Amino acid sequence: MNQRLFHSSVHSLAMIHDALRSLEEMVMEPNGDRCFDELEQQRKNDIDKVRSKIDDAEREIATLNESLRDLEDAVKSKTEAIEELQAQLRTKTLELEEIREETERNNEKFKKLRERKLEARSVFSVKDLATLEDTKMKLRVCCALTGVYFNSSEKSVSNGYVANASTHQVKLFDVGGLPRKEATKKLWETIEKTTALKDVQCSTE
Incomplete structure (x- = not known):
């Protein structure tokens, strides 16, 4: 644009120069003042x-x-918005990573707890404990893996308590008269309350 304006000005100056030359020629002619x-x-x-x-x-x-100023302001605003979104993305990424790590730890804990339960069940059962009764019909049987103590009699093993040695917690249980599935569920609920085994899905089959 400035270049176009410059050429226009040069053209105008050339016209003025030509006009002055013509003026010099006309001054010598008649009617020079009018010209x-x-x-x-x-x-x-x-x-x-x-x-x-x-x-x-x-x-x-x-x-x-x-x-141009409006465009620069718009670009600055968009840049700030992008930077803010990037910061939020970094924060959410860190939070997601923490959640994944916590999930992995919980999964590992859950796996170990299930292994403990399965191992305990494979070692002791109501049928096995019934064969351990003594002549006084009051043999106390201890399950070292879970801290479960059964009070046995000649007829059945239906009651006892769960002890946590580290916290000195004791919970009584009585599963007498309950079906095997419900008795197992009630027993594991007592174990979880005593040993603080939270959020563990116990199979009662």
Whole structure:
């Protein structure tokens, strides 16, 4: 745009130069004053045109500068929004990683607890304990894996208590008269309450 304005100004100056040369030639001719006035008016008109073009160019430049500032502000705003989203993404990524690690730890804990339960069941059963009764019918049997103590009699093994040596907690249980599945479930609930084995799904089959 500025280059176009420059060429226009050069053209106008060339016209003024030609007009001055013609003026010099006409001064020597008759009616030279009239011709001089006409040339002077033409020169003023040319100057007005140049000034008008300069004003138009300045207004256009001002408009472009304003548009550029608006665009820069918009880009800055978008950049800040992107940076904020990136920060949120980093935070959420860290939170997700912590959740995954916690899930892995819980899964490992769950696996070990299930192994303990299965091992305990494979070692002791109501049928096995019934064969350990003594002549006084009050033999106390201890399951070392779970801390379960059964009070036995000649007929059945239906009651006892669960002890946690580290916390000195003791919970009594009585599964007399209950079906095997319900008795097993009740027994494991007592174990979990005493040993703080939370959120473990116990199979009662």
